[in-house]
Amino acid sequence: MPLRTPLLIACAVLLAACSPITQENFAKLKPGMERVEVEKLLGKPAECAGALGMSSCTWGEKDRFISVQFAGDKVMMFSGKGLK
Template sequence: MSLRSIALISFCVLLAACSKVNQENYSKLETGMPKAEVETLLGKPADCSGALGMSSCTWGDKNSFISVQYAADKVLMFSGQGLK
């Protein structure tokens, strides 16, 4: 295996270990928290949708994710799955 391949694999492992989608950050979420504060904690969401002052954003993938629902840019409720 070349040095370049080893470096790439190491980088991918390190990047996966640095994911903000984890139980520790999920535990910091609170109802009423501003959307900007959630994005500071979790980073930019993978997906967002909404209308009429309501929105829903998701971080992570289908196996491990955090989903947050907002009303007027404040956390209304949240859920998570597969968090470590």
């Protein structure tokens, strides 16, 4: 049983290291990309909001995220914070 806790912690660290919210993936974003391409790269967004054909989606958390603004289904702008 004492081995279980360190094993669970190691698994959690490995999963966090596999996050798609990275500087490398941020650098792959380009204006004009299709929304499906962005979701292939980053996964499903944590949050999206929009109206009148414009939307803004965020991947990640408060201190580490990528935000992408779409016109229709095409990337217009994007930003990030806390990327490594």
